[in-house]
Amino acid sequence: MRWTANWMKPAALLLAGLLAACQSTQEGPAASSAPVASASVQTVSLPAVSYAPSTAVERGYSALVLDAASGEELYAVNADAARFPASLTKMMTLYLLFDAVSNGRYSLSTPLKVSANAASQPPAKIGLKAGSTITVEQAARALAVKSANDVAVAIAENLAGSEDAFARQMTQQARAMGLGRTRFVNATGLPEPAQVTTASDMAKLGLALKRHFPQYASYYRATSYSYGGRSFRATNNLLGKVPGVDGLKTGYIRLSGYNLVATANRGGKQLIVVVMGGESESARDEEVTRLIEAHF
Template sequence: MFSHKVRRLPRIAAAGLIAMALAACQSSPRPEVQAATPVLAPIAPILGAAEERGHSVLVVDAGSGAVLHEVNAEALRYPASLTKMMVLYMAFEDIAAGKLSLGDAMVVSPEAASRPPARLGLKAGSMITVRDAVTALAVKSANDVAVVMAEHLAGSEGLFASRMTQKARQLGMTRTRFVNASGLPDPNQVTTARDMAILGRALKMRFPQYASAFRTREFVYGGKRYEATNKLLGTVPGVDGIKTGYIRLAGYNIVASARRGGRQLIVVVMGGDSQRARDLEVASLMEQYF
């Protein structure tokens, strides 16, 4: 049953932007001086366990933050590769703070190179630019690239995951905990549809200059062509991103955004039975609420 009760996600207001900017300025230096950086205080555990392939839905008016429809929006879920939305958010913050640039080259560690598909197949000791990494994360959802970015920004994937969780709290994502940068299976890595909508909206509102990465339908790297995992692009009117995800525990997840007639929606579906079923549900919800 559809619910038309109007709620609002946290606003990305001026005060919030200032707070996030201050937090970004206080974040860790580059890995070469990482030894002097104290470990962040642990996040309190999130009570309960995520439901395997649990189904959740949330439809949000991106402009106002009004929640137009929700089903199990607060229930714990496994984010899978939706995790990479936070990796990108933190990279964009570092770029905005002048700590990172799109042309910077990042070293691929043996740990990053060992990650299973989806991946670019990067070799240990090779380099990848931040620009290419952003594209690979947004389009291909490359697990090896996620670890490269995490290690470059924080020195280790574990420390970066702690910072991802801290950033989630700053954004108002109260039921999200990250333990890795890729979204690969871990029972301790949990989120909710509402938290993913908050993150998707924050990406769209704070970093519109990178929106093209999320609507890119294919790219070429190392002589290979990679197609976007988001098959709604080019098939559902107005869709312009954001991110898909899948692991067996989660089912098929997506945070999708679309604009029609000056209005923008963010639709979250988690726990889809298949890619097709998930995408059909998103398309139906967009028709319902536009």
């Protein structure tokens, strides 16, 4: 699989892609069959904010490969271009949840209350019921494996009182981590034109998540997750298929294309690979695999 520069398509596709931006962020097999304007550039004008570009955000190919041990950049294409994160957003949701456990505010067994708002989120989800609870550990695993939107909103509401307040905390944390081109406005990655990032920022976030909270590494390696008598397959298709891959997070909305932050370890060498704007789930996976093989 080779990526080409064929990212420009007729204006009709551009308009269709923008109208589709408000549709769901379902990942995994269901997302694979969703119609996507192939290799198109879709542009949305952002409101001026202090944390993110005030210029247009494009749907397009971005890629970055870092040596995870040293942070050395090994490969980059459009790594600082503004992109929509989709469910890569949930890496920051997890980061703040793990931080709350680390500082003693929560334990892994703490129950999180599920509101009607959280339960009503669109797929991908695990089917939480309003009025029920889910433990912090169950919630973290649901995000890492299934990328569940209902769980992400439940986490946000419990930690900050509302998703809006939690998103402000997410952006504050991003700034503290030096993610200067990232702004969050929700905990899920569901379509929102003001929620933007870059491949470079997502690589840094992935590294921070694994370095600061190594005790949860097994969550990202899991190929399935069970809850409420149901089993959910991991959205990261490379787990168990590409030698050395041990995480981290997928993302998809129509406006962003198919995104993946992947970590891999072979013979003591560690990589973090980011691909954003994939034309399809399989194309994204093939490109991440190509970059992994090229840099080991």
